[in-house]
Amino acid sequence: MAIKSILCHMANDDRHRDRLELAIQLTTRFSGHLDVLYNTAPVAMPAGAAGRAASNVFLAEQRDIAKKKAEAIRQELDERFAKVDVGHAYHQTEGDHVEKLAEYAHLSDLVIVSQAPPKGVTSNIALHHPEEIALEAGCATLVLPHEEEFWAPGRRVGKRVAVGWRNCKEASRAVREAMPFLLEAEDVHVFTEEEEAQSLKGVGIGRYLSMHGVKATVHTDIHDEGNIGEQLLTRAAAYDCDLLVMGAYSRARWRELLMGGVSEYVLHHLDRPVLMSH
Structure with missing residues (x-):
């Protein structure tokens, strides 16, 4: 089976650039097309919050933060893709990471995600569970180690x-x-x-x-x-x-x-x- 359609999970975590670089490398290597999915979790009130006015202020602030993060990611992608000749498309969604990835994975040959960080490690997002993506994707899932010492960015995978x-x-x-x-x-x-x-x-x-x-x-x-x-x-x-x-x-x-x-x-x-x- 050829690998022609690659889906990369582009979240606001500390390993998203590494996933993107590998995705670009593999897309070029297999002469394919790259879909990049940026997903944000729905904004919700934290447990114990009280007061309608305070709640509205909180929600507005969180939506603004999410919008700025999404804009930063999009700018980062535009700058990177301007330097490479790779067929690609950008998709922005909101919801559960696994569900949204699965939707796009049904017409993909390979999904690239990262391992969930170890317990005690703070992540910028409520990270998905990669084992669930592997079960729901409907195609091969490539999971990268969270720790950089185990996988150097830019290294050829599959030697x-x-x-x-x-x-x-x-x-x-x-x-x-x-x-x-x-x-x-x-x-x-x-x-x-x-x-x-x-x-x-x-x-x-x-x-x-x-x-x-x-x-x-x-x-x-x-x-x-x-x-x-x-x-x-x-x-x-x-x-x-x-x-x-x-x-x-x-x-x-x-x-x-x-x-x-x-x-x-x-x-x-x-x-x-x-x-x-x-």
């Missing part, structure tokens, strides 16, 4: 790719949607359990990738009794992979969240970009 594999629709879709990255990669490592590697009566993931022109090394040392998310991140780091491809799982979602599922763990402990598909 060495790690694939977390299990024989299910989510992982299968992730592999297909990541194919443009896999085909360009210098090195591809698949991490799975031994029985998964030879699934589908011997036609395993290694053979599937080979038929598509991707030469991959299949590692069968993932153990189901351990923390699979931790194992995937550890293996990806050991082989210096700059992109992890995996499925975003939602089966028995409440149970996965309570017990600490693979998707949840990876998204909370990101140390490199991850491409997820549901």
